[in-house]
Amino acid sequence: MDQNDIKVLPMKDLTVDNITENVIRINSQNDDPRLTYVLERLVSHLHDFARETRLSTKEWKAAIDFLTAVGQICSDVRQEFILLSDILGLSLLVDSIDHPKPPQSTEGSVLGPFHSHEAQETPHGDMVSHDVNGEPCLILGSIRDSEGQPIGDVKIDMWETDSSGHYDVQYEDRQGPDGRCVMRSDASGNFWFKAIKPVSYPIPNDGPVGKLLSKLHRHPYRPAHMHFMFEKPGYDHLITALYLRGDPYETSDAVFGVKSSLLVDFQPADDSIAKRCDVKTGSLVLKHDFVLVSEEEANSLREEKSQKALADLGRMVKMVDGLPVPDVD
Amino acid sequence: MDQNDIKVLPMKDLTVDNITENVIRINSQNDDPRLTYVLERLVSHLHDFARETRLSTKEWKAAIDFLTAVGQICSDVRQEFILLSDILGLSLLVDSIDHPKPPQSTEGSVLGPFHSHEAQETPHGDMVSHDVNGEPCLILGSIRDSEGQPIGDVKIDMWETDSSGHYDVQYEDRQGPDGRCVMRSDASGNFWFKAIKPVSYPIPNDGPVGKLLSKLHRHPYRPAHMHFMFEKPGYDHLITALYLRGDPYETSDAVFGVKSSLLVDFQPADDSIAKRCDVKTGSLVLKHDFVLVSEEEANSLREEKSQKALADLGRMVKMVDGLPVPDVD
Numbered sequence: 001m002d003q004n005d006i007k008v009l010p011m012k013d014l015t016v017d018n019i020t021e022n023v024i025r026i027n028s029q030n031d032d033p034r035l036t037y038v039l040e041r042l043v044s045h046l047h048d049f050a051r052e053t054r055l056s057t058k059e060w061k062a063a064i065d066f067l068t069a070v071g072q073i074c075s076d077v078r079q080e081f082i083l084l085s086d087i088l089g090l091s092l093l094v095d096s097i098d099h100p101k102p103p104q105s106t107e108g109s110v111l112g113p114f115h116s117h118e119a120q121e122t123p124h125g126d127m128v129s130h131d132v133n134g135e136p137c138l139i140l141g142s143i144r145d146s147e148g149q150p151i152g153d154v155k156i157d158m159w160e161t162d163s164s165g166h167y168d169v170q171y172e173d174r175q176g177p178d179g180r181c182v183m184r185s186d187a188s189g190n191f192w193f194k195a196i197k198p199v200s201y202p203i204p205n206d207g208p209v210g211k212l213l214s215k216l217h218r219h220p221y222r223p224a225h226m227h228f229m230f231e232k233p234g235y236d237h238l239i240t241a242l243y244l245r246g247d248p249y250e251t252s253d254a255v256f257g258v259k260s261s262l263l264v265d266f267q268p269a270d271d272s273i274a275k276r277c278d279v280k281t282g283s284l285v286l287k288h289d290f291v292l293v294s295e296e297e298a299n300s301l302r303e304e305k306s307q308k309a310l311a312d313l314g315r316m317v318k319m320v321d322g323l324p325v326p327d328v329d
Numbered sequence: 330m331d332q333n334d335i336k337v338l339p340m341k342d343l344t345v346d347n348i349t350e351n352v353i354r355i356n357s358q359n360d361d362p363r364l365t366y367v368l369e370r371l372v373s374h375l376h377d378f379a380r381e382t383r384l385s386t387k388e389w390k391a392a393i394d395f396l397t398a399v400g401q402i403c404s405d406v407r408q409e410f411i412l413l414s415d416i417l418g419l420s421l422l423v424d425s426i427d428h429p430k431p432p433q434s435t436e437g438s439v440l441g442p443f444h445s446h447e448a449q450e451t452p453h454g455d456m457v458s459h460d461v462n463g464e465p466c467l468i469l470g471s472i473r474d475s476e477g478q479p480i481g482d483v484k485i486d487m488w489e490t491d492s493s494g495h496y497d498v499q500y501e502d503r504q505g506p507d508g509r510c511v512m513r514s515d516a517s518g519n520f521w522f523k524a525i526k527p528v529s530y531p532i533p534n535d536g537p538v539g540k541l542l543s544k545l546h547r548h549p550y551r552p553a554h555m556h557f558m559f560e561k562p563g564y565d566h567l568i569t570a571l572y573l574r575g576d577p578y579e580t581s582d583a584v585f586g587v588k589s590s591l592l593v594d595f596q597p598a599d600d601s602i603a604k605r606c607d608v609k610t611g612s613l614v615l616k617h618d619f620v621l622v623s624e625e626e627a628n629s630l631r632e633e634k635s636q637k638a639l640a641d642l643g644r645m646v647k648m649v650d651g652l653p654v655p656d657v658d
Contacts, residue, residue, distance in 0.1 A: 010580040012587040014418070016425045016634075019585060023418035026581075030546040038382050039545070043417055045374035050422050052642060053367050054635045054653055057566075060423045064410045071400005071410075081393045081400075088372055089343070089352035090389075093379050096345045098386045216368070217359040237386075251339040252355075256348060258341040305345075306383045313381060324383055 020047040033325040069208040077169040079113035083209045086110055086255035087218075099236055100301040105146055105291045109241040109257040112227065113204075114167040115159060119180035125277065127194040128181040134163040134196025137266060137284035138277055143189045143230065144291050150189025151292060157182050157229035158193070165201025192277065197266065197284055198224035200249050213254065220254050223247035230290060236298035242288060264288060349376040362654040398537040406498040408442035412538045415439055415584035416547075428565055429630040434475055434620045438570040438586040441556065443496040444488060448509035454606065456523040457510040463492040463525025466595060466613035467606055472518045472559065473620050479518025480621060486511050486558035487522070494530025521606065526595065526613055527553035529578050542583065549583050552576035559619065565627035571617060593617055 011022050020043060027039045049055070070080045085091045095108045122128060127136075139158075143151045159180040161167050168178040185191045202220040205213060213220050224247050230238040243250065245263040266284040274281040293301075299322060306324045310317045317324040340351050349372060356368045378384070399409045414420045424437045451457060456465075468487075472480045488509040490496050497507040514520045531549040534542060542549050553576050559567040572579065574592040595613040603610040622630075628651060635653045639646045646653040 011585070012580050012582070013589050014421055014585045016422060019418045019422050019425075023585065026547060027545050030544060032544075035544065038384075038388065041378050041381050045378045046417060046419055047422055049370050049374045050419060050426060051638060052370050052644075054426050054631070054638065055367070055423050056652060057423055057427045059367065059652075060414070060419075060427075064408070064414065067396065067410050068400050068403045068408070071397050072403065074397045074401065079393070079397070081396050085389070085393065088375060089348045090375055090379060092343055093345060093348050093376055094384050094386055094389045096348075097379060097383055098389075215359060215361075215364065216356050218355060251341050253341070256340070256343045256352065260342050302383070309380060309383065315381075323385060323388075 016051065020044060023047075034320060034323055037325045066208055066212070073207045077116075078204065078207075080204075080207050080209055082111070082113040083203060083207075084212075086112065086203070087209060087213060089256050092256045095239060097305075098302065099238070099293075099298065100305055101293060102146065102297060102301060105293045106238060106240055107259045107261050108239055109225075109259065109262060110255050111229075111239045112255065112257075114169060115157070115227065115229070116169055116177065116180065118177040119157070119159075119182045120177070122181040122183050122193065124183060124186070124190075124192050125194070126181065126183075128158065129160070129162065129179045129194075129196045131162040131179070131196055135284065136194060136279070137197045137286060138192065138194055138269060138273070138279050139226075140192045140273075140277075140285065140287045141185075141190065142289045143185045143191070144289060145235075146291060146293060146297070150185075150187070151232060151235070152185050152187040152189060153232065154185040154189075154235070154292070155182065155231040156185060156191055157231070158195070158226060160195060160198050160226045161201055163196060163199060165199050170204070194277075194279070195226065198226050198244060200224045200247050203254055218254065219249075219252065221249045222253055222255060223249040223258060225257070228290070230292060232292070234295055235292040236295050238290070238292055240290075242286070345380065349373060352376075363649060363652055366654045395537055395541070402536045406445075407533065407536075409533075409536050409538055411440070411442040412532060412536075413541075415441060415532070416538060416542060418585050421585045424568060426634075427631065428567070428622075428627060429634055430622060431475065431626060431630060434622045435567060435569055436588045436590050437568055438554075438588065438591060439584050440558075440568045441584065441586075443498060444486070444556065444558070445498055445506065445509065447506040448486070448488070448511045449506070451510040451512050451522065453512060453515070453519075453521050454523070455510065455512075457487065458489070458491065458508045458523075458525045460491040460508070460525055464613065465523060465608070466526045466615060467521065467523055467598060467602070467608050468555070469521045469602075469606075469614065469616045470514075470519065471618045472514045472520070473618060474564075475620060475622060475626070479514075479516070480561060480564070481514050481516040481518060483514040483518075483559050483561040483564070483621070484511065485514060485520055486560070487524070487555060489524060489527050489555045490530055492525060492528060494528050499533070523606075523608070524555065527555050527573060529553045529576050532583055547583065548578075548581065550578045551582055551584060552578040552587060554586070557619070559621060561621070563624055564621040565624050567619070567621055569619075571615070 023043050024040050028036045073080045091110045099108045143154050168174050200223050205220040224244040225241040227241045242264045243258050243262050245265050268282040269279050269285045316327040318327040352372050353369050357365045402409045420439045428437045472483050497503050529552050534549040553573040554570040556570045571593045572587050572591050595615050597611045598608050598614045645656040647656040
């Protein structure tokens with residue numbers, strides 16, 4: 001940036017009453033209308049938060065220290081800011097805004113902080129967990145579009161904890177990816193693999209986010225679930241999870257991810273499945289049909305919901321790159 | 330916390346429209362009404378921010394990465410979250426809310442990220458800067474209450490950069506505190522020391538906050554100033570700064586700290602001052618009278634402004650430990 005491009009607006013004597021408009025004004029001198037709009041809303045809400053709580057210097061300092069601790073505990077394998085976003089309901093909210101679902105399609109859920117890019121592509125039928133203490137299960141999945149047509153060559157990403165409730169990346173001495181796989185659906189939209197029955201577990205609660213939950217008298221548990229991610233050009237990216245019905249934390253998930261349509265039940269394998277998939281008759285099987293939304297349908301639904309939400313707020317907007325910016329023309 | 334104390338509210342199928350009330354509800358099960366209120370406003374504003382911007386997953390991820398980088402660059406001598414709060418105007422706003430000033434008292438300004446607790450108590454008259462390239466100056470201060478009575482034994486904390494615009498803590502090879510002092514006012518409310526003429530300088534802009542300023546086409550400069558902090562039991566803690574009038578950044582301070590009442594001019598030392606303070610006749614002198622507010626007056630003004638601001642919002646509040654919580658009785 002050329003220093004000469006910076007227009008300086010005269011600004012001093014800022015008070016509780018005039019600082020917000022001035023900060024917004026100085027943040028509006030760049031050439032990215034989306035950045036300007038996001039910063040305008042951010043500053044406006046941040047300042048209103050301070051004004052409405054009459055935030056004290058001591059509380060502000062506690063917040064600075066808290067956010068610093070959240071940042072400092074992050075590492076290649078720990079993302080405490082995602083955890084913070086999760087327990088404040090922001091992650092679920094953003095997913096719901098960005099990936100609106102028409103009826104009948106598979107609903108989304110939280111990504112969480114434990115997805116990694118380490119899993120190699122695995123052939124159908126592989127056992128993805130090496131945990132001998134886990135209860136083996138078989139997952140039989142299918143992927144269809146909203147017309148019921150199978151979708152082949154979808155990249156499927158799955159991750160789950162071991163039987164003690166820990167993801168592979170939570171072990172310092174781990175040898176490689178475990179409890180994860182990446183595979184592709186076949187021409188009939190099917191995929192299958194062996195895994196272990198998910199267990200409920202606490203989110204990492206030895207850091208600042210755990211301390212906050214404890215202060216709030218909130219438990220840190222997530223109900224048993226298996227994460228899934230589906231990707232194929234032309235389809236809206238789907239991040240979701242399947243939750244075991246009847247889990248003690250089904251209606252109190254620490255990160256607000258559970259949806260009724262994502263609750264699943266294991267069934268006993270019949271002889272035919274047992275033979276075809278090389279599992280014991282009566283062992284656990286989970287069958288689930290996933291329905292992806294086309295990118296076109298998701299984009300149109302997202303835009304429609306954006307227009308409506310912002311019209312309700314009294315803001316005239318135009319869409320730029322699929323996202324709203326105020327329409328000042 | 331005993332796990333049995335946790336009341337679990339049934340909660341699933343959270344959507345864009347119902348997640349906020351549910352997160353607020355689960356955050357309200359603790360026994361600290363102030364924490365509950367602060368979290369209620371935080372979650373409400375955070376969610377409204379996402380809904381009003383239709384925040385995308387990609388933007389959310391960029392924010393997570395940004396906040397993580399802000400936390401990771403923090404160290405014993407660098408506080409990037411304070412810097413972020415400063416450039417968003419939050420620091421000045423919180424200081425203004427927490428330390429309201431009646432007319433005629435010295436206004437507050439931003440603390441900034443460079444205060445340290447390293448300076449030893451210094452006798453009046455000491456030279457607090459060892460920078461031989463700085464232009465020496467003499468500071469003659471007095472401290473009075475709002476009735477004009479001198480206040481003795483006030484702990485005064487001062488800090489400034491060297492002539493290159495860097496604080497001592499910004500040097501990796503520093504030997505000890507420099508450009509800082511702690512001293513106490515005498516029985517007449519006076520204090521004096523020798524320092525160097527402040528210079529304007531950029532806030533640290535090699536980190537994530539600097540990158541954000543650059544994206545916003547904002548310059549990172551602060552006008553030349555000298556920080557002061559005043560502490561004495563019975564008086565409201567005063568964090569302020571004196572700014573050199575006519576600085577090129579006087580009306581565009583990157584952290585919004587400048588107030589007209591804090592603009593000062595150097596004068597040439599006359600013979601009498603030169604002799605009394607052992608400086609050259611004609612060298613730079615800065616005289617300033619600071620006026621502290623009693624704790625009682627500050628508390629009462631803070632409470633009055635809180636009541637008014639929250640009544641304007643339509644919230645019934647009661648004060649607990651000097652801070653508002655909603656009055657639900």
